[in-house]
Amino acid sequence: xxxxxxxxxxxxxxxxxxxxxxxxxxxxxxxxxxxxxxxxxxxxxxxxxxxxxxxxxxxxxxxxxxxxxxxxxxxxxxxxxxxxxxxxxxxxxxxxxxxxxxxxxxxxxxxxxxxxxxxxxxxxxxxxxxxxxxxxxxxxxxxxxxxxxxxxxxxxxxxxxxxxxxxxxxxxxxxxxxxxxxxxxxxxxxxxxxxxxxxxxxxxxxxxxxxxxxxxxxxxxxxxxxxxxxxxxxxxxxxxxxxxxxxxxxxxxxxxxxxxxxxxxxxxxxxxxxxxxxxxxxxxxxxxxxxxxxxxxxxxxxxxx
Amino acid sequence: xxxxxxxxxxxxxxxxxxxxxxxxxxxxxxxxxxxxxxxxxxxxxxxxxxxxxxxxxxxxxxxxxxxxxxxxxxxxxxxxxxxxxxxxxxxxxxxxxxxxxxxx
Numbered sequence: 508x509x510x511x512x513x514x515x516x517x518x519x520x521x522x523x524x525x526x527x528x529x530x531x532x533x534x535x536x537x538x539x540x541x542x543x544x545x546x547x548x549x550x551x552x553x554x555x556x557x558x559x560x561x562x563x564x565x566x567x568x569x570x571x572x573x574x575x576x577x578x579x580x581x582x583x584x585x586x587x588x589x590x591x592x593x594x595x596x597x598x599x600x601x602x603x604x605x606x607x608x609x610x611x612x613x614x615x616x617x618x619x620x621x622x623x624x625x626x627x628x629x630x631x632x633x634x635x636x637x638x639x640x641x642x643x644x645x646x647x648x649x650x651x652x653x654x655x656x657x658x659x660x661x662x663x664x665x666x667x668x669x670x671x672x673x674x675x676x677x678x679x680x681x682x683x684x685x686x687x688x689x690x691x692x693x694x695x696x697x698x699x700x701x702x703x704x705x706x707x708x709x710x711x712x713x714x715x716x717x718x719x720x721x722x723x724x725x726x727x728x729x730x731x732x733x734x735x736x737x738x739x740x741x742x743x744x745x746x747x748x749x750x751x752x753x754x755x756x757x758x759x760x761x762x763x764x765x766x767x768x769x770x771x772x773x774x775x776x777x778x779x780x781x782x783x784x785x786x787x788x789x790x791x792x793x794x795x796x797x798x799x800x801x802x803x804x805x806x807x808x809x810x811x812x
Numbered sequence: 813x814x815x816x817x818x819x820x821x822x823x824x825x826x827x828x829x830x831x832x833x834x835x836x837x838x839x840x841x842x843x844x845x846x847x848x849x850x851x852x853x854x855x856x857x858x859x860x861x862x863x864x865x866x867x868x869x870x871x872x873x874x875x876x877x878x879x880x881x882x883x884x885x886x887x888x889x890x891x892x893x894x895x896x897x898x899x900x901x902x903x904x905x906x907x908x909x910x911x912x913x914x915x916x
Binding site for chain 2: 603640646
């Protein structure tokens with residue numbers, strides 16, 4: 508079994524920053540990534556809030572460059588899907604589609620994925636009108652009518668992106684104000700996005716594909732139909748921690764409990780990026796976590812000697 | 813072997829008459845998930861060189877092929893063995909999933 512000082516699970520901005528810092532400290536590092544570098548960031552066409560890029564930066568390219576930078580200092584990338592972990596022992600064991608690996612420390616950087624609405628028919632309509640990523644699937648709805656469901660930054664960014672492609676964009680939000688940054692509000696109006704306040708989606712209408720949604724007014728309980736060709740679901744994310752449950756402390760929403768030092772309830776196991784309990788989940792805060800985790804992983808290894 | 817770009821003109825000769833299984837990726841430049849799986853397809857074409865051909869169909873440029881295979885979501889991957897297409901896989905989440913689906 509191949510062993511490393513540090514095994515990073517997940518190749519997003521948190522994972523690759525941890526790998527960069529750990530490798531530059533002279534530690535042996537492997538990043539296990541199931542698909543390709545960048546994580547959620549890789550499906551974002553333009554990241555406008557990563558410092559140093561006044562014109563924005565393509566999320567996929569930024570991911571590849573982070574991987575390249577970590578690899579330049581000796582980090583290895585293994586394209587494997589992790590199937591099982593044993594985090595408590597020494598060393599820690601990671602089983603994957605590419606075999607087993609032993610790590611003296613493990614940095615968990617598995618991120619999060621979009622939350623589903625949980626409505627009947629949602630699964631089968633995936634790709635037939637139900638979508639979770641505007642920059643991925645938006646072009647399929649060129650000239651069509653779409654609903655974006657949610658009120659956070661992702662929902663608003665999706666609505667703005669889609670407003671440049673679609674004939675009509677509705678933003679359906681269950682509250683009477685947005686959680687998204689105020690800078691977006693004016694842009695939504697300028698782009699002609701129609702906001703349906705105090706509303707939630709209660710059913711999906713379909714024939715062979717989505718034909719509309721049923722909306723409920725959360726104040727009056729009144730229901731109405733809204734015809735549309737697509738719905739983009741942006742109602743939050745779910746941390747990808749299923750493999751770690753029972754081994755390391757999770758909060759009630761499933762996030763790995765760790766403070767800014769990124770140390771979890773298990774010595775030698777760290778959590779970085781969106782998967783960690785924190786207030787602000789951004790590319791830049793994920794990268795910051797990576798640096799912290801590498802620092803504390805190195806300190807842990809020094810103490811062990 | 814390099815990844816081959818398919819057109820409606822070369823599709824039959826490249827895919828249907830291939831001596832080895834052919835993985836066909838329906839994609840478009842604007843599709844985020846398509847970009848995420850593209851490094852995996854590069855790896856597979858190297859790793860299984862001589863045993864698997866990897867090809868791509870840009871659906872913006874090849875609407876006839878998109879229609880012929882009823883592709884409604886991208887990325888959609890098809891595997892052809894002896895000219896016969898199996899069940900496609902849509903938007904695979906990992907390299908392992910693609911390898912298992914293709915039976916490599």
